[in-house]
Amino acid sequence: MSMLNKFRRDPSKVRRKTNGDEEEAEKRSIPSGPNPLHNSLMFDIDGGGNNGFIEEETSSPKSIISSETFTGESGGSGSATTTLSRKDSTFDCKHRGGKESETKEMGRRVAFRTRSKIDVMDDGYKWRKYGKKSVKNNSNKRNYYKCSSEGCVVKKRVERDGEDAAYVITTYEGVHNHESPSHVYYSDMVLSYDHDQWNQHSLLQSI
DNA sequence: CGCGTTTGACCCGCGC
DNA sequence: GCGCGGGTCAAACGCG
Numbered sequence: 001m002s003m004l005n006k007f008r009r010d011p012s013k014v015r016r017k018t019n020g021d022e023e024e025a026e027k028r029s030i031p032s033g034p035n036p037l038h039n040s041l042m043f044d045i046d047g048g049g050n051n052g053f054i055e056e057e058t059s060s061p062k063s064i065i066s067s068e069t070f071t072g073e074s075g076g077s078g079s080a081t082t083t084l085s086r087k088d089s090t091f092d093c094k095h096r097g098g099k100e101s102e103t104k105e106m107g108r109r110v111a112f113r114t115r116s117k118i119d120v121m122d123d124g125y126k127w128r129k130y131g132k133k134s135v136k137n138n139s140n141k142r143n144y145y146k147c148s149s150e151g152c153v154v155k156k157r158v159e160r161d162g163e164d165a166a167y168v169i170t171t172y173e174g175v176h177n178h179e180s181p182s183h184v185y186y187s188d189m190v191l192s193y194d195h196d197q198w199n200q201h202s203l204l205q206s207i
Numbered sequence: 208c209g210c211g212t213t214t215g216a217c218c219c220g221c222g223c
Numbered sequence: 224g225c226g227c228g229g230g231t232c233a234a235a236c237g238c239g
Binding site for chain 3: 135157
């Protein structure tokens with residue numbers, strides 16, 4: 001309604017890039033198959049067995065959970081093996097600004113680091129890229145994705161670890177209000193650790 | 208032709 | 224108060 005004048009830019013300044021497709025490689029890193037590589041993600045929320053895998057996410061008090069996951073990078077056949085996670089106790093519900101409702105809805109944030117050659121891992125959901133930025137402490141670009149499902153406001157941030165390019169830091173924000181399109185396939189193999197459930201479950205516990 | 212991606216601009220919040 | 228950095232938007236582009 002009135003949000004049109006919020007974002008107004010001069011169209012004449014918008015320049016289109018015709019070639020220079022160096023980024024193409026980035027697109028192509030998307031796995032061809034619908035099968036996610038990290039199908040064995042686990043969140044040991046209740047474990048309390050902090051094996052000491054806290055990531056640099058600790059510098060950001062917003063992060064709820066940090067975990068480290070190793071995905072099969074040998075051909076990407078999807079053999080996730082080791083997952084260490086831990087709850088970040090620094091999480092608290094102050095989202096400066098005083099919007100509590102926002103905190104409740106947007107506060108579900110999960111960050112984990114994955115060792116993978118590919119930048120974006122197909123987790124069964126359909127993501128639409130809506131932004132890309134270069135961040136300060138990271139020479140690599142950070143990509144922003146939104147869940148393209150109608151009514152779903154889940155966002156996802158994907159960036160390469162600046163220190164260790166072998167790792168990809170993925171941050172999910174929000175909880176899907178629908179099931180994964182590929183849910184049917186995974187439900188069989190991912191017994192009680194399907195993404196939708198661990199996502200909500202772990203987050204609920206962490207709050 | 209339609210949909211998803213790309214990409215620069217714009218906005219907001221925080222730190223100094 | 225200003226500047227910086229991060230996050231989001233939307234038009235143009237490209238591919239299927």
